[in-house]
Amino acid sequence: MLDVHSHRQEIQKMTDVDLIDLKMSARNVQVHYGDTHAIKDVDIDIEAKCVTAFIGPSGCGKSTFLRCLNRMNDTIDICRVTGDILLDDENIYDKRVDPVQLRAKVGMVFQKPNPFPKSIYDNIAYGPRIHGLARNKAELDDIVEKSLRRGAIWNEVKDRLHAPGTGLSGGQQQRLCIARAIATQPEVLLMDEPCSALDPIATAQVEELIDELRQEYSVVIVTHSMQQAARVSQKTAFFHLGNLVEFGETSKIFTNPEDPRTESYITGRIG
Amino acid sequence: MTDASLHTPEPRKKSSLMTVNARTKSRNASETRFRMYGIAAVAAGVFFLVVLLTAILSNGVGAFQQTFITVEVFLDPAKLDKKGGREIENIKKVSTFGYTPLVQQALFDAVEANGIETPLTKRKDMKALISASAAAQVRDYVIANPEQIGETVSFRVLASSRVDGYFKDRVTRTSVARDKNIKPVHLDLVDGLQAAGVIKKQFNIDFIVGADASESRAEQAGMGVSILGSLFMMLVVLGLSLPIGVATSIYLEEFAPQNRWTDVIEVNISNLAAVPSIVFGILGLAVFIQFAHLPQSAPLVGGLVLTLMTLPTIIISTRASLKSVPPSIRDAALGIGASKMQAVFHHVLPLAMPGILTGTIIGVAQALGETAPLLLIGMVGYIATNYPDGIGAGFLDPNSAMPAQIYEWAKRADPAYYERAWGGIIILLVFLLTMNIIAIILRRRFERRW
Ligand SMILES: Nc1ncnc2c1ncn2[C@@H]1O[C@H](COP(=O)(O)OP(=O)(O)OP(=O)(O)O)[C@@H](O)[C@H]1O
Ligand SMILES: [Mg+2]
Numbered sequence: 001m002l003d004v005h006s007h008r009q010e011i012q013k014m015t016d017v018d019l020i021d022l023k024m025s026a027r028n029v030q031v032h033y034g035d036t037h038a039i040k041d042v043d044i045d046i047e048a049k050c051v052t053a054f055i056g057p058s059g060c061g062k063s064t065f066l067r068c069l070n071r072m073n074d075t076i077d078i079c080r081v082t083g084d085i086l087l088d089d090e091n092i093y094d095k096r097v098d099p100v101q102l103r104a105k106v107g108m109v110f111q112k113p114n115p116f117p118k119s120i121y122d123n124i125a126y127g128p129r130i131h132g133l134a135r136n137k138a139e140l141d142d143i144v145e146k147s148l149r150r151g152a153i154w155n156e157v158k159d160r161l162h163a164p165g166t167g168l169s170g171g172q173q174q175r176l177c178i179a180r181a182i183a184t185q186p187e188v189l190l191m192d193e194p195c196s197a198l199d200p201i202a203t204a205q206v207e208e209l210i211d212e213l214r215q216e217y218s219v220v221i222v223t224h225s226m227q228q229a230a231r232v233s234q235k236t237a238f239f240h241l242g243n244l245v246e247f248g249e250t251s252k253i254f255t256n257p258e259d260p261r262t263e264s265y266i267t268g269r270i271g
Numbered sequence: 272m273t274d275a276s277l278h279t280p281e282p283r284k285k286s287s288l289m290t291v292n293a294r295t296k297s298r299n300a301s302e303t304r305f306r307m308y309g310i311a312a313v314a315a316g317v318f319f320l321v322v323l324l325t326a327i328l329s330n331g332v333g334a335f336q337q338t339f340i341t342v343e344v345f346l347d348p349a350k351l352d353k354k355g356g357r358e359i360e361n362i363k364k365v366s367t368f369g370y371t372p373l374v375q376q377a378l379f380d381a382v383e384a385n386g387i388e389t390p391l392t393k394r395k396d397m398k399a400l401i402s403a404s405a406a407a408q409v410r411d412y413v414i415a416n417p418e419q420i421g422e423t424v425s426f427r428v429l430a431s432s433r434v435d436g437y438f439k440d441r442v443t444r445t446s447v448a449r450d451k452n453i454k455p456v457h458l459d460l461v462d463g464l465q466a467a468g469v470i471k472k473q474f475n476i477d478f479i480v481g482a483d484a485s486e487s488r489a490e491q492a493g494m495g496v497s498i499l500g501s502l503f504m505m506l507v508v509l510g511l512s513l514p515i516g517v518a519t520s521i522y523l524e525e526f527a528p529q530n531r532w533t534d535v536i537e538v539n540i541s542n543l544a545a546v547p548s549i550v551f552g553i554l555g556l557a558v559f560i561q562f563a564h565l566p567q568s569a570p571l572v573g574g575l576v577l578t579l580m581t582l583p584t585i586i587i588s589t590r591a592s593l594k595s596v597p598p599s600i601r602d603a604a605l606g607i608g609a610s611k612m613q614a615v616f617h618h619v620l621p622l623a624m625p626g627i628l629t630g631t632i633i634g635v636a637q638a639l640g641e642t643a644p645l646l647l648i649g650m651v652g653y654i655a656t657n658y659p660d661g662i663g664a665g666f667l668d669p670n671s672a673m674p675a676q677i678y679e680w681a682k683r684a685d686p687a688y689y690e691r692a693w694g695g696i697i698i699l700l701v702f703l704l705t706m707n708i709i710a711i712i713l714r715r716r717f718e719r720r721w
Contacts, residue, residue: 100491102608103607104608109606116600117622127608127609
């Protein structure tokens with residue numbers, strides 16, 4: 001534990017910011033897919049109660065890095081991750097850490113809506129059930145309703161909770177998936193291009209939702225839309241060819257980027 | 272920029288949509304040709320299917336009907352219970368030979384009573400008409416009801432297979448000319464008895480539920496016991512290959528690391544599916560009978576051998592259906608903190624279920640129709656004359672199986688057995704059809720859960 005604390009202090013010194021509430025921090029993270037070096041030496045800090053956006057051209061490793069944060073990369077045989085990623089000062093790549101337990105704390109919403117082919121109710125109730133978050137049916141009903149309300153989809157589905165989740169529209173499905181992710185009460189929510197399949201109205205709803213989630217969670221969102229990153233995030237990280245090129249306040253990245261590569265990307269010259 | 276204009280292709284010639292150009296014409300022609308091939312192929316398939324079904328039905332339906340003689344047998348106490356007193360021990364001492372004359376006499380009396388003209392004057396002349404099983408049938412009745420001795424009881428006994436053949440046009444007056452068992456005069460008598468209603472062709476339930484009979488009693492043989500043998504084998508096959516196959520597939524597909532060992536196992540499983548079934552038969556002989564000393568000809572051993580044969584089929588189809596479940600479902604489950612096992616059992620397996628069930632039922636159906644491996648473990652040629660008594664005996668007592676029984680009948684010399692072989696095939700097909708229908712119903716059931 002000692003060296004973890006000293007590590008953290010070191011981080012604080014390095015980032016030269018005091019009194020920030022760090023939720024996750026990554027140091028020297030390298031990811032290899034077989035021989036492909038997909039993430040090269042990335043250091044980043046994810047603050048609590050803050051939305052962090054990952055932007056960058058296609059194939060630069062945004063999804064890969066995001067998946068490191070809840071160890072979803074463990075499911076890919078050829079993927080090798082090195083370096084340290086801390087969640088509340090604990091290294092999530094420690095041998096003692098069970099990724100299953102980690103993923104209950106660090107939830108994930110995928111690019112393509114992927115509801116279970118079960119009822120809307122069961123989609124939401126599944127996580128709380130396996131984690132034992134509800135003691136009885138009434139509590140479970142309560143969790144389901146709250147999650148659906150927070151997912152901004154309650155009004156649309158409250159009359160058909162037992163209809164299949166796969167029968168919803170794409171945007172509704174994505175909000176269902178978000179509701180499903182928050183039903184397990186994670187501390188960090190990872191979202192990989194959650195709006196890429198949505199129309200502008202559903203996108204606006206999801207963005208509103210993200211803004212609301214910020215009250216309690218850390219949210220990390222991968223997006224291809226500069227406008228979206230500018231609208232919803234407080235921090236933005238720009239990835240390019242597996243490197244973290246620039247990371248800082250969103251307003252600063254978009255108005256006054258330091259790196260020329262960042263500038264050309266946000267002005268539309270690379271990517 | 273000026274360079275580029277040099278390479279601009281010639282502008283396309285204006286053409287009307289109303290005339291079909293040569294390219295489109297040849298494209299359409301080739302499509303039409305392809306459709307013709309397709310239709311021809313389907314037609315050929317349907318034609319062969321129709322030929323097959325008509326052949327099976329026309330040859331086999333006869334087996335479900337049998338010629339019966341109704342006779343009033345006087346259960347003569349002087350012959351059946353010489354000592355009197357109706358003691359069961361004494362009654363059992365009289366063998367079927369003691370009953371044969373009674374049955375023959377009864378038919379002889381019936382001939383006289385109906386006033387049928389015949390040159391046959393002796394009771395023994397009736398032998399050619401009556402199945403050898405009749406005496407045993409009467410004896411069984413008497414042993415079960417000793418108090419009936421001294422009465423006249425009506426029996427419906429089997430006609431001999433020659434008479435049955437005469438009813439089914441298998442035996443004719445010309446064909447019996449050289450036959451030692453029956454003479455044209457007998458056939459004349461049969462005509463008379465038929466007119467009098469003593470001899471009739473009727474539905475024969477014993478063909479479906481009865482046991483096999485000896486070579487000379489084709490009229491008595493039935494599929495029942497071998498159906499039971501097949502059933503017990505299928506229980507073994509299902510009980511072993513479904514859990515083993517599904518567990519293997521889940522492990523290989525969802526948990527095993529991708530390395531050289533799993534590759535080797537994979538290749539081996541695919542190859543096993545193509546191994547001729549007789550190889551499994553000799554393996555079963557060596558391992559289960561010679562090494563493990565399990566009883567010969569037992570459905571248990573047959574089931575084990577067929578399990579070996581069915582496993583690859585089940586594993587391959589189960590893996591295919593596990594693979595077809597979209598990975599996004601696994602990600603979804605893992606992403607909210609389900610363990611791998613929970614993801615598989617709560618989400619992947621239910622979605623793969625229809626495929627698994629179909630594969631299993633196809634595998635089991637294949638096993639049901641398999642004969643070759645049974646040759647080697649002694650389940651072919653065995654004449655099962657009795658039902659096994661009890662479940663344990665059902666697994667361990669020597670028995671046959673449906674396809675083995677059919678093969679056995681087809682081999683026998685008496686043409687009466689030829690018809691029974693076809694009839695047996697109808698029963699086998701009915702079983703296979705039933706299994707397929709069950710597969711379809713189960714699939715529908717599971718698919719409705721989206
Ligand atoms: N499962 C995998 N196996 C092998 N290589 C992979 C795998 N997933 C990603 N990669 C490689 O890693 C690199 C980064 O991919 P990643 O999916 O993280 O990009 P991305 O930034 O999310 O792109 P996009 O914006 O298109 O989603 C790419 O070069 C890709 O080819
Ligand atoms: Mg991506």
